[in-house]
Amino acid sequence: MIFAFVFVVGCSTNSVSDISSDNINQSEQDESQHDSVSDLSTESNIIEQGKSAVVYFSATGNTAEAAQIIANETGADIFEIVPQEVYTSDDLNYNDDNCRANQEMNDDNARPAIADDLSVVSEYDRIYLGYPIWWGTAPRIIQTFLEEYDLSQATIYIFCTSGGSGVEQSVRDLQSLYPDTNIIEGKRFSSASAEDVKSWIESLN
Numbered sequence: 001m002i003f004a005f006v007f008v009v010g011c012s013t014n015s016v017s018d019i020s021s022d023n024i025n026q027s028e029q030d031e032s033q034h035d036s037v038s039d040l041s042t043e044s045n046i047i048e049q050g051k052s053a054v055v056y057f058s059a060t061g062n063t064a065e066a067a068q069i070i071a072n073e074t075g076a077d078i079f080e081i082v083p084q085e086v087y088t089s090d091d092l093n094y095n096d097d098n099c100r101a102n103q104e105m106n107d108d109n110a111r112p113a114i115a116d117d118l119s120v121v122s123e124y125d126r127i128y129l130g131y132p133i134w135w136g137t138a139p140r141i142i143q144t145f146l147e148e149y150d151l152s153q154a155t156i157y158i159f160c161t162s163g164g165s166g167v168e169q170s171v172r173d174l175q176s177l178y179p180d181t182n183i184i185e186g187k188r189f190s191s192a193s194a195e196d197v198k199s200w201i202e203s204l205n
């Protein structure tokens with residue numbers, strides 16, 4: 001049975017997302033069948049102008065996998081946004097209205113703390129910023145990141161993984177929340193492969 005539910009994401013001007021939990025579960029199964037990062041080339045193939053960084057948040061590893069491939073393909077430095085309080089599986093149980101992730105997404109002011117100092121990101125011209133889609137948009141910790149660091153010098157390319165939702169709504173939300181930040185593109189990886197990543201990066205150059 002498909003159980004569709006609707007969730008209004010507080011930070012967004014018009015982001016009401018219909019998502020199916022079956023859809024999410026199915027896609028998570030699909031995600032688990034990805035090539036492992038270690039199977040993929042670690043040689044950087046794409047020459048880029050300026051200094052590039054991959055910065056990502058990943059609660060269960062899917063976005064981490066895509067991030068690692070992007071770093072491998074571009075030669076970019078890679079930084080993980082690690083939450084000060086790591087998300088447990090109970091925290092991520094979106095079927096429970098009161099789970100931590102849902103509470104945060106329902107609260108416009110939630111800004112989960114980041115464990116490490118990532119101020120070095122201010123030195124990069126190009127940032128690939130990745131996250132999982134939560135309730136149609138970016139997890140609140142991405143707002144923590146965008147508010148905590150000066151990214152005015154950077155062009156920020158968004159990528160995400162999800163159970164099926166696209167990246168577009170999250171990009172629109174972040175663009176409208178942070179109009180002075182140069183967020184210009186978005187890509188969802190359903191099953192990130194080196195080939196997918198390569199053609200995305202090439203499309204940006």
Ligand SMILES: Cc1cc2nc3c(=O)[nH]c(=O)nc-3n(C[C@H](O)[C@H](O)[C@H](O)COP(=O)(O)O)c2cc1C
Nearest residue numbers: 058059060061062063132135136161162163164165
């Ligand atoms: C709280 C929560 C909300 C989610 N909401 C969505 C959603 O709206 N649409 C969707 O397609 N997937 C949704 N998902 C599934 C994740 O986006 C997907 O599993 C993602 O690949 C996880 O990435 P990660 O392993 O890097 O954390 C949600 C997952 C969680 C934990």
